[in-house]
Amino acid sequence: MPEPSVPLEKLGFLTIGLFDGDDPAPGHETTLQVIELGEQLGFDSAWVRHRHLQYGISSPVAVLAAATQRTRRIELGTAVIPLGWENPLRLAEDLATVDVLSGGRLNPGVSVGPPMHWDDVRTALYPDTADVEDFSYERVARLMRFVRGERAASYAGKEGVVEEWSDRVQPQSPGLASRMWYGGGSVSSARWAGENGMNFLTSSVVRAEDSTDFAAIQHGLIRAFREAQPGGRVSQGLVVIPTDSATAEQRAKYRAYVEARTPRTSTPQGPGRLLFARDLIGSSDEIAEQLYAHAAFREVTEVAFALPFSFAAEDYVQILTDIATGLGPALGWAPRS
Structure with a gap:
């Protein structure tokens, strides 16, 4: 249990990686520069969000492939x-390729579940199979089997003069496989991740199943995961905005951002009863x-603090x-070199 005497390990x-739809290149470049800065500052890891049909990173694997060539140490x-x-x-295939390019970083x-706005995208995404697609945990289990090297085809061998086929x-x-994470906000997700040998990501959003106390709910998720897999890794992600070196203008902007988002933290939102953590x-x-x-x-002993969505590059710096x-040193953490 991390107390002030127990240092934060990781x-x-x-980052969400926002960009301008009319000129997307600068936004993607800023994301890569932010990751490079993270490595220079000694962070242990940099994470990117995933946003389809929005003005955020739609292909994180591709972005991280680029990041592997501009960093040498930081985990991605x-x-x-x-x-x-x-x-x-x-x-x-994509994940393994990028992992090889990164040197194992x-x-x-x-996560699983139907795509957001499913009724709006189902025809474009699965025109012939929308009614039979399986969005349950089995979809994760399939991915894990392939990552772990289980058979993906019934044939392996040489064909012709030079073509060689693998069944994996x-x-x-x-x-x-040991660095695969499941992101969940419910007790069932936390337990499933532990039972199936994955690590567990818990973010600033949880499901208010039996309580409206965010910290207590998240605490319960972590305990459920650890009961299923005592040695598994858990990472917590909250939005933090330290203002130590911020200008007066930045502080005013940051506080306005937090104030605008605070009302949604008071009660569960939507039919899924999603509960949001307060920005710190x-x-x-x-x-x-x-x-x-x-x-x-x-x-927890490792965290991935979330950067606010809509700030400028200099704010992220x-x-x-x-x-x-x-903040890191105040939590007992020391930068990596």
Whole structure:
């Protein structure tokens, strides 16, 4: 249980990678620069969100492939890839390829369920099979089987003079399966991840199944995962906005952002009863104090703090720098070189 005397072991951050639809290249370049900055500041990991039919990263695996060639040490993760949009066999190939390119630094996070706005996209996504697609945990299990090297085809051998076929996904990347994460907000998801040998990502969104106390719910998810897999890794992701080196203008913008988002944290939202965590804003010492009072944070030794969605590049530089030089050390973390 991390108390002030127990250092935080791994510090990461998460970015959505916003871009302008009329000129998307600069936004993607900014995302890569933010990841490079994270490595320079000593962060342990950088994670990217996944956004389909929006102005955020639609292909995190492709973005992280580029990031592998511009970094050498920092771990690279997805938080998370919604498998309802993916073919598990093809995704397994992409993940293994990027993991090989990274030298074993990829941490793929995935989730299941029907794609968002399913009725609007089903015809474009699955024109012939929409009614029979399986969006259950079995879709994750299929992906994990391919990543672990189980058979994907009934034939293997040489064909003709030079073509050689494998019955397993290629390339195979040793160690990738142990770095697969499941992103979940319910007790059943947390338990399933543990029972099936995955690591567990818990974010700033949970399901209010029996309570409306966010920290208590998240604490319960972590406990459920650990009961199923005592040695599994858990990473917590909350939105933190340290203001140590922020300008007066930045502080005003940040507080307006937090105030606009705060009402949704008071009650569960929508038919899924989604409950959002409060954004944590203030000095690094103030945020550290709030985290140590958070029941779920006291259960983890690694975090991936989420960057706010809609800020400018210079804001992300300030926030990441303050996390690395202020908040991280306040939590007992030391940067990697």
